[in-house]
Amino acid sequence: MSEAPHGAPIKTPGQLIAAVIAGFAVPIVIIVLLAYYVDNSTRTGAGTDSLSEAEVTSRIKPIAQVEIRDANAPRVYKTGEEVYKAVCSACHASGAAGAPKFTNTADWAPRISQGFDTLLHTALTGKGAMPPRGGTSPDDYSDFEIARAVAYMANNSGASFPEPAQPASGTAAASGAAGASAATATAAAGGASDAGAAQATAAIAAMASVPQAAAPASGATQSADASQASKALYQQVCQACHAAGVLNAPKFGDKEAWAPRLKEPMDTVYNYALHGKGAMPPKGGSNASDADVKAAVDYMVSAVK
Numbered sequence: 001m002s003e004a005p006h007g008a009p010i011k012t013p014g015q016l017i018a019a020v021i022a023g024f025a026v027p028i029v030i031i032v033l034l035a036y037y038v039d040n041s042t043r044t045g046a047g048t049d050s051l052s053e054a055e056v057t058s059r060i061k062p063i064a065q066v067e068i069r070d071a072n073a074p075r076v077y078k079t080g081e082e083v084y085k086a087v088c089s090a091c092h093a094s095g096a097a098g099a100p101k102f103t104n105t106a107d108w109a110p111r112i113s114q115g116f117d118t119l120l121h122t123a124l125t126g127k128g129a130m131p132p133r134g135g136t137s138p139d140d141y142s143d144f145e146i147a148r149a150v151a152y153m154a155n156n157s158g159a160s161f162p163e164p165a166q167p168a169s170g171t172a173a174a175s176g177a178a179g180a181s182a183a184t185a186t187a188a189a190g191g192a193s194d195a196g197a198a199q200a201t202a203a204i205a206a207m208a209s210v211p212q213a214a215a216p217a218s219g220a221t222q223s224a225d226a227s228q229a230s231k232a233l234y235q236q237v238c239q240a241c242h243a244a245g246v247l248n249a250p251k252f253g254d255k256e257a258w259a260p261r262l263k264e265p266m267d268t269v270y271n272y273a274l275h276g277k278g279a280m281p282p283k284g285g286s287n288a289s290d291a292d293v294k295a296a297v298d299y300m301v302s303a304v305k
């Protein structure tokens, strides 16, 4: 049998060229498609990224965000002017809602005559159309900053209140301790009223400014200028409450407030100062020596003799 002719599909040179080209091209096309297929997992169509981590996180994130502040970081207090401009001026610049107008002495005179503590109390707790703290939260503006704003407004409107004492930039623990002692103080005074609370906060601010370490510095009491030293202790510690009458402390220089107390023997008065009485913390919350505290009492008493 003769060999059957090849039924070769390639019969012409043209077909050969086509076959050679196809032989190269087809695998290449397949490789390209395979590579595309493997790589395809990272390509997503529109909308298919809705389960991506970023998308999900943004969808389930809490509505409220907690901003963590370092309680031990030294706090930068705003000035009275800054607080006034940011908050209080909304009403007090124009006199909106019957607010006493900034720099209008006629508006302010009757209010100023109530004294700084009453004004601060009103600013902190509100009155009529005046919202508590001008509508801010204690986290935004501390009592000290509100007090500064009150002083700034009043002093630009005819008053001459001293700049409120700045709470020490001490540790949270220190102010917490002061807060606790002031809180017990109010409780002891039985004054859980709003006024008591506001005064307690004022006292906390005042107490926090008491430089604990500085108190024994008046160990110079024994020296010739004993009166200077007792005055120093008064200024460092006692005046926080006794200058303005915070928590109903007998005011410095107020004869009427002191008279009934001074009917008692001096030893009793000293004892109250040393061991506390009602809202009056032992030694005013300081760690001064007994002699220094007694000297401070003498200094306060001499002002009402």
Ligand code: HEC
Binding pocket: 083, 084, 087, 088, 089, 090, 091, 092, 096, 097, 098, 099, 100, 111, 114, 118, 119, 120, 122, 123, 127, 128, 129, 130, 131, 133, 134, 135, 146, 149, 150
């Ligand atoms: C929403 C408007 C408004 C804002 C904001 C506002 N006040 Fe007032 N304020 C008033 C009104 C109204 C009065 C008068 C209240 C009254 O006598 O009945 C007033 C009164 C006062 C008084 C006098 C209180 C008294 O005993 O007579 C002080 C002090 C005061 N505001 C401080 C502040 C301070 C500080 C701020 C900013 C931290 C502030 N206010 C923000 C509306 C406002």
Ligand code: HEC
Binding pocket: 185, 203, 207, 233, 234, 237, 238, 239, 240, 241, 242, 246, 247, 248, 249, 250, 261, 262, 264, 268, 269, 270, 272, 273, 277, 278, 279, 280, 281, 283, 284, 285, 286, 293, 296, 297
């Ligand atoms: C946290 C506020 C506060 C501080 C600080 C403070 N006191 Fe007082 N003090 C009071 C209060 C409130 C009273 C009235 C207590 C009472 O009668 O219930 C008072 C009363 C007194 C009395 C009169 C006691 C009597 O009835 O005979 C003397 C004296 C006194 N303090 C001395 C001092 C001395 C000295 C210092 C400083 C070393 C000082 N205080 C610091 C709040 C304070």
